[in-house]
Amino acid sequence: MAGSTFGTLFRVTTAGESHGPGNVCIVDGCPPGLELSIDDLIPDLQRRRPGQSRIVSPRKEEDAPEILSGVFEGKTTGTPIAILIRNQDQRSQDYGDIKDKYRPGHADFTFDAKFGFRDYRGGGRSSARETTVRVAAAAIAKKLLRVTHGIEVIGYVDQVGQLRAADIDPASVTLEQVESNPVRCPDAAMAMKMEELITEMRKQQDSIGGAATLVATGVPAGWGEPVFDKLKADLGKAMFSLPAVMGVEYGEGFGVATARGSEHCDTFIPADKTPPIGTNTNRHGGMLGGISSGMPIVLRCAVKPTSSIPQDRPTVDKHGKPTTIATRGRHDPCLLPRFVPMGEAMMALVLADHMLRQRAVANLT
Amino acid sequence: MAGSTFGTLFRVTTAGESHGPGNVCIVDGCPPGLELSIDDLIPDLQRRRPGQSRIVSPRKEEDAPEILSGVFEGKTTGTPIAILIRNQDQRSQDYGDIKDKYRPGHADFTFDAKFGFRDYRGGGRSSARETTVRVAAAAIAKKLLRVTHGIEVIGYVDQVGQLRAADIDPASVTLEQVESNPVRCPDAAMAMKMEELITEMRKQQDSIGGAATLVATGVPAGWGEPVFDKLKADLGKAMFSLPAVMGVEYGEGFGVATARGSEHCDTFIPADKTPPIGTNTNRHGGMLGGISSGMPIVLRCAVKPTSSIPQDRPTVDKHGKPTTIATRGRHDPCLLPRFVPMGEAMMALVLADHMLRQRAVANLT
Amino acid sequence: MAGSTFGTLFRVTTAGESHGPGNVCIVDGCPPGLELSIDDLIPDLQRRRPGQSRIVSPRKEEDAPEILSGVFEGKTTGTPIAILIRNQDQRSQDYGDIKDKYRPGHADFTFDAKFGFRDYRGGGRSSARETTVRVAAAAIAKKLLRVTHGIEVIGYVDQVGQLRAADIDPASVTLEQVESNPVRCPDAAMAMKMEELITEMRKQQDSIGGAATLVATGVPAGWGEPVFDKLKADLGKAMFSLPAVMGVEYGEGFGVATARGSEHCDTFIPADKTPPIGTNTNRHGGMLGGISSGMPIVLRCAVKPTSSIPQDRPTVDKHGKPTTIATRGRHDPCLLPRFVPMGEAMMALVLADHMLRQRAVANLT
Amino acid sequence: MAGSTFGTLFRVTTAGESHGPGNVCIVDGCPPGLELSIDDLIPDLQRRRPGQSRIVSPRKEEDAPEILSGVFEGKTTGTPIAILIRNQDQRSQDYGDIKDKYRPGHADFTFDAKFGFRDYRGGGRSSARETTVRVAAAAIAKKLLRVTHGIEVIGYVDQVGQLRAADIDPASVTLEQVESNPVRCPDAAMAMKMEELITEMRKQQDSIGGAATLVATGVPAGWGEPVFDKLKADLGKAMFSLPAVMGVEYGEGFGVATARGSEHCDTFIPADKTPPIGTNTNRHGGMLGGISSGMPIVLRCAVKPTSSIPQDRPTVDKHGKPTTIATRGRHDPCLLPRFVPMGEAMMALVLADHMLRQRAVANLT
Numbered sequence A, B, C, D: 001m002a003g004s005t006f007g008t009l010f011r012v013t014t015a016g017e018s019h020g021p022g023n024v025c026i027v028d029g030c031p032p033g034l035e036l037s038i039d040d041l042i043p044d045l046q047r048r049r050p051g052q053s054r055i056v057s058p059r060k061e062e063d064a065p066e067i068l069s070g071v072f073e074g075k076t077t078g079t080p081i082a083i084l085i086r087n088q089d090q091r092s093q094d095y096g097d098i099k100d101k102y103r104p105g106h107a108d109f110t111f112d113a114k115f116g117f118r119d120y121r122g123g124g125r126s127s128a129r130e131t132t133v134r135v136a137a138a139a140i141a142k143k144l145l146r147v148t149h150g151i152e153v154i155g156y157v158d159q160v161g162q163l164r165a166a167d168i169d170p171a172s173v174t175l176e177q178v179e180s181n182p183v184r185c186p187d188a189a190m191a192m193k194m195e196e197l198i199t200e201m202r203k204q205q206d207s208i209g210g211a212a213t214l215v216a217t218g219v220p221a222g223w224g225e226p227v228f229d230k231l232k233a234d235l236g237k238a239m240f241s242l243p244a245v246m247g248v249e250y251g252e253g254f255g256v257a258t259a260r261g262s263e264h265c266d267t268f269i270p271a272d273k274t275p276p277i278g279t280n281t282n283r284h285g286g287m288l289g290g291i292s293s294g295m296p297i298v299l300r301c302a303v304k305p306t307s308s309i310p311q312d313r314p315t316v317d318k319h320g321k322p323t324t325i326a327t328r329g330r331h332d333p334c335l336l337p338r339f340v341p342m343g344e345a346m347m348a349l350v351l352a353d354h355m356l357r358q359r360a361v362a363n364l365t
Helices: A038-048 A096-100 A108-115 A121-126 A128-149 A175-179 A188-203 A231-240 A253-258 A336-361 B038-048 B096-100 B108-115 B121-126 B128-149 B175-179 B188-203 B231-240 B253-258 B336-361 C038-048 C096-100 C108-115 C121-126 C128-149 C175-179 C188-203 C231-240 C253-258 C336-361 D038-048 D096-100 D108-115 D121-126 D128-149 D175-179 D188-203 D231-240 D253-258 D336-361
Strands: A011-016 A022-028 A065-067 A081-086 A152-160 A210-217 A245-250 A268-270 A277-279 A297-303 A313-316 A322-325 B011-016 B022-028 B065-067 B081-086 B152-160 B210-217 B245-250 B268-270 B277-279 B297-303 B313-316 B322-325 C011-016 C022-028 C065-067 C081-086 C152-160 C210-217 C245-250 C268-270 C277-279 C297-303 C313-316 C322-325 D011-016 D022-028 D065-067 D081-086 D152-160 D210-217 D245-250 D268-270 D277-279 D297-303 D313-316 D322-325
Touching (some): A011 C081, A022 A128, A022 C011, A152 A175, A210 A336, A231 A245, A231 A297, A231 B231, A245 B231, A268 B313, B022 B128, B022 D011, B022 D022, B108 B121, B121 B128, B128 B336, B152 B188, B210 B336, B231 B245, B336 C336, C038 C128, C081 C128, C108 C121, C128 C152, C253 D210, C268 D313, C297 C336, C297 D253, C313 D268, D121 D128, D210 D336, D231 D336
Antiparallel strands (some): A011 A022, A065 A081, A245 B245, B011 B022, B065 B081, B268 B277, C011 C022, D011 D022, D022 D081, D210 D297, D313 D322
């Protein structure tokens, strides 16, 4: 156990369940002197929360963060920053079905297998509700990256079901484009089709998968720690720590399986930066040998359709006896729009950590 | 820095460069009483080494391991096990080109950007030579998993370029099938075509990418530590820590992007195991909520074509000035056959670690 | 930075300042199924808090803990347990002196040197207020140790100034004896003298140092991880992480400097336990080679006199300019009585962690 | 288990037993560009090895280190540095007594209790032989501290039995003074008496304890990470990880138990350094709130008399049955002279780690 801490120097620890009193994170290792208030946390929390648009879960969660420590007179002090987001609406409900039956595709069964029993209310610790405080923590990381290095971390949806927006240049996507529609796809025409598909899924009491791309621009060459803590390794872990992520790829990704060496390699070219070297293309996704190359870091996540659909489906109870279950409640017919800020969060946490790790040793001798 | 240690309880630390005196690993946390000798290490080292077949690099490396500690009278003592594999053939060579020019697709540039300079001989620390001791360390993990839980970790090549062996049932592949041909593809007919393609690539002084599947059978339900150290997160990190891996996916993987919730979820069914629950299909890849479900753990890695090809290609030198470079030397026209034992190694290290982590708390109260 | 997490498997992360909104801890890695409510936390919090007796600081802090996660239907779930203790009485006060001047013996200067500035209200993060949540976290560890192994962790004051209670048998001290007087010295006669001395110190606007012994009984032989995570190493770190601790010694402690090998070594004898071996005496303090021997673990901490005394003393301001300062406020004339539960807390956290670490590998092969 | 790694950023992992093939360390996280060769390692290895003088064990160990990685063209590359020191004289010997009987004061019993069995040859992993590679690793740390910050770490013996050299100013002791006599006590007159006492102990087939002081000068204010990774906490752990250390104290140490606050606190004064603040005295031992104050860091360790004496003593065998044992072999009648380089090593490792940790965040915003 003890798997709720992430990072070496910029380190986040989280706690909390879906229907307990609240979720908490402690951000340890944030450098002192960064201007910070809850106003910095709220935008991404708003992007993550349910009820924000007509195509996500209509649940109402205010997600009002409280900073409990580590900030004084408007600045981080260098000591750990604790953030509390209370859960609302903890009414006693009838969870009888979920208590004894295992929802297909959910972690009910594996939590029971691991722990012997579980907080079954709303998925407990396995609920995506837990990502609330990750997003809050990462808002600090994002600000730190922006203020110190001009780094921007941005995500967007590029696929919903068969609908794929393939012609987007990851490096030039803006937050405004992403936020211009509820799908968070910067291709406006495709976004409309995606929205229709998601709406159709809800009508059919079904859900649909998709994919999102995450980009970090402005990362200097040299971040990442061979051989196990390569940037691509830590980013991969970060993404796979998010619920519902079933695949992660960098740059050309799975496309490399059919590529030839003579075509695949990006060519180094002179560039107007430090060091004065870039590549003409970015099939490598911004990392070579697991270390940032100075090119935009680009990765893509496959996200499964939510398993929470209101159709009756066969399953077993905790004794292995066959039964049926339907997931009543207000769920997302497509996870992707709300996945975007979660993915950005994990990317920012990894980058902030590696920024500090590289700082520790650079230009010392 | 300090990125050369992997694992929490079953912990491996490695050191070594391609053309230095040797590579070393320290395996800390292996339980006492496991029978162990170098005979346990050699088979996988043989599967990893160059020169083993006509389609891999013809370099000669004997890769003879020496156990320096942690084993007494044929058994592990519970204290750290150090393994040394000396490099052979450390002749002074002419590396002038590599010293000042950056090979496309390699880590030469990013190592320089990170560290200021590098051991340029044969790729130094960024060389896949570094995985030698990972494979040795993992041979211990594999044995531990087998002896205590009957777990088998096995990998195989399922794609080389456009050639894909799509009809293999991961759960039933045997080591004998995998080792029956130099490609390590259990589909014998496809393996022959793959071998032809790889041979053709070498003739063309080119290289080709591919993909490999890795499977662990016998893993009980309940391993993996939410929320950051989920089994899928740690496996993802493990795979992405290997050179040339550009994508990782579990179960249905990127296929989930087009899936509907009503179809995607595997159905829980009664089963003859502990706990008495399985699923009828394994699209989830053996983990739910990042915790093992008791079904086979199945993942797939996309591996890029080696960037080391003997064609002249444009690049820059370390001052950013344009030039050309060709990678002379004896490289693999396709990395996949030798990737298989590396992937198995990282999978086994993760599983051994999570086995111990789960043991620490299970059935305590 | 990132120094606010303690432990490998039973892991505590804390946040909070003296005069911020509150203090928080996240206890990650507690096994599932342990019965737990805030009633388990309150007794030690009461022992730690100011205002509990006439010889400690009269400040009023209610220290009411709230469990925010990780407990469901009265039992731990195996997921992280977050505990919040809000600070009371956060009135805006005049801290002008402390802001710019450095109190002798305090961390005001070193925090400024490290972080550039600090939350100066009441000592901020360097205040012993931070130990509140350590004590809460450790109440869980204590219960876990007791329920699973019958282990008891108990501390007591054995020295205040020149007054030393030297004839106490650490292994037989009871909580009742310790709590029978406000000094927490089980030697009742000596306790009265100590109380008089402490009272005299307060009258003189002065403070006095002392020492406390901490004992764990019931720890089985075999806990502790050579070579760096020896039990004595982790206990040493734990104790020195507490404010004001200037020395730590085990068993015979500094007395060994004058001892001969022929006299010092305890003799192994047959014993009625598992394994069936004990020692006739316990000069070794319950650990050999840093691993528990099955004998009581006994350590002793030297605690300095509080630096907060209301006398005017010379110091400098943050520019290095000479000035004077007096610490007004309600401080403890002797830290020892309230140190006892803090020391017990850190001992329990170390033992719970090592219990899990040993469980991970014991009896596996 | 997995307790053989030390440090967060400057991280050392060790392996090896007394009579196995050799001892190995991997130093991960050393910054690139530090000039390094085995000549940097040898002096401290010589100070640590047996056979160096007439008052230490006459065993012959050459302790010739081999650097296996991480150094290229005379400089560290930033990748892990592996160092191998082979054991000599691994003749098959008669260890029958040690195999089944437990030597008083040794870790034979606790290793058996922990691991089920042990490498009993010469103490195996519990032997101080294991510190050889710690000393080698720390030679790198020492050089890094010296080159980058002008920090010097030096230790000396200040007590052997009742003989105490109490008037030494820790901050002004030189390596030359320490090395001017085999006891390593800079008080030459006292050193002679100590040597006589040690010689007398050997004649009596006995051993004697003592104490050593360790000093680091030049450490800037601001190192150390509250609340758990305080510099005094990590130094405490480091010292207690060494064999035979039974007590650690800082500055005034256990003397604080009798001190008054009005007398104890050192007074801040203007100083000619950065920041421009010092203290008039150094009772605080160079750390306040666990963070370095810019004053010399001074700690003192109590080291027990070696338990290896050639007298017959009662003990039990592994079944708990009474028997007798004598430790034949060539042991140190007093551990202190050889403890000095071991203590320096651990102090240097902690400081190098905290230097990097502080660098990671300092002056960022």
